[in-house]
Structure formats: C-alpha cells, structure tokens
Amino acid sequence: MTFTCIELETRRRLLGLSQADLGVCVGLLAPKDPDDPQPVSQHAISRWEEGVNGHDTPPYWVQDSLPEILDRVGQVQEALARWAVTFLRGLDPDADGIVHVPTYRSDKAFARAFPKMAGWPASMWNNAAVRAVNRLDDGREYQFDLVR
Structure with missing residues (x-):
C-alpha cells in the first residue's frame, strides 16, 4: 500500500501534532543523515x-518509514499518557x-521539566496530559496550567 499525502495529514492530525512537531519526530526517528539528525521543516x-x-x-527517502514513524509516535504518546x-x-x-x-508552550520548557524527553515536542506531553485527565475518574477537578 502506498502512503498518500492525505493519509499523512490525517494521521498527523489524529496524533494531535502540528506540522512542525511531526518534523521534529521525523528528525528523531528517521533522520535523513543519522550522523547529524535534524528536524524536518514545517514547510x-x-x-x-x-x-x-x-x-x-x-518523497522517496521517507515514504517507506512514515507509517512506522507515525506508529512509533502513537506508541510514545500512549506510554506518556499511561505514565501521566x-x-x-x-x-x-x-x-x-x-x-x-x-x-508546556515550548519544547525547551518541556525538556527542562522532563529531561529524558528532551528533543521531543511539548505537544506530546500536552496530548498525553489531556488523555490522562480524561481517563481519570477520581472525582477531582483538574486545571491545565501553561508553563512557558
């Protein structure tokens, strides 16, 4: 099966990632140059x-790895949600x-709070935190506070 543009956009949106955040994840999980991993630009x-x-x-260099990248991002998000x-x-x-x-508003603030997640986009945590609150049924009231 060929991975199409619309499937990429749909799966990215289902993961709650911006285009820039997906670029960071692609750079982490399937860098074009493994010796110098860089995020893929939002553009x-x-x-x-x-x-x-x-x-x-x-493009060809990422075509075959995109489904696995998106699956891996989903796995990381699920693990974060369980931990959250x-x-x-x-x-x-x-x-x-x-x-x-x-x-977290910025990736830097997220990395300061969770050094083991340095390099990952803050949206990964934000998504996991919302999912975790939705899973909790403990009668407590939760408020999301933005850390800059």
Whole structure:
C-alpha cells in the first residue's frame, strides 16, 4: 500500500501534532543523515501533505518509514499518557480542591521539566496530559496550567 499525502495529514492530525512537531519526530526517528539528525521543516511537511511537485505521495527517502514513524509516535504518546495518569494521581489539589496539571508552550520548557524527553515536542506531553485527565475518574477537578 502506498502512503498518500492525505493519509499523512490525517494521521498527523489524529496524533494531535502540528506540522512542525511531526518534523521534529521525523528528525528523531528517521533522520535523513543519522550522523547529524535534524528536524524536518514545517514547510517540508506542508509540501508532503500537499503533494510534492504534483505527486500524491511523500518523497522517496521517507515514504517507506512514515507509517512506522507515525506508529512509533502513537506508541510514545500512549506510554506518556499511561505514565501521566500515575503522575497526576501524585499531584495534590490546591486549597480550592483543584489539581493543577502542567502543560508546556515550548519544547525547551518541556525538556527542562522532563529531561529524558528532551528533543521531543511539548505537544506530546500536552496530548498525553489531556488523555490522562480524561481517563481519570477520581472525582477531582483538574486545571491545565501553561508553563512557558
């Protein structure tokens, strides 16, 4: 089966990733140059989704690995969501009974908070935190707080 542009865009959106975030993940998981891994630009991802030079598939060098990359990103998100449930259960509510859940505006802020996840986009955590709160049915009230 050929991986098409519309499938790429659809799967990216289902994972809750921006084009730039997907570029970071592609750079981490399937760098064009393994000796010097770099994120793929947002512009490149946009072109892949629109069809590079009129083609309806992403470029050859990433075509075969995209399904596995997206599957791996989904696995990382699921693992983060499972871990986030445990993390959130350990947070104490404030005086008003609200549990404050950190979310991150920047990848740097996310990396400072979770050094083992350095290099991954903050949206991975943000997605996992929302999924974890949705899974918890513990009667507590949660509020997402933005960390810059």
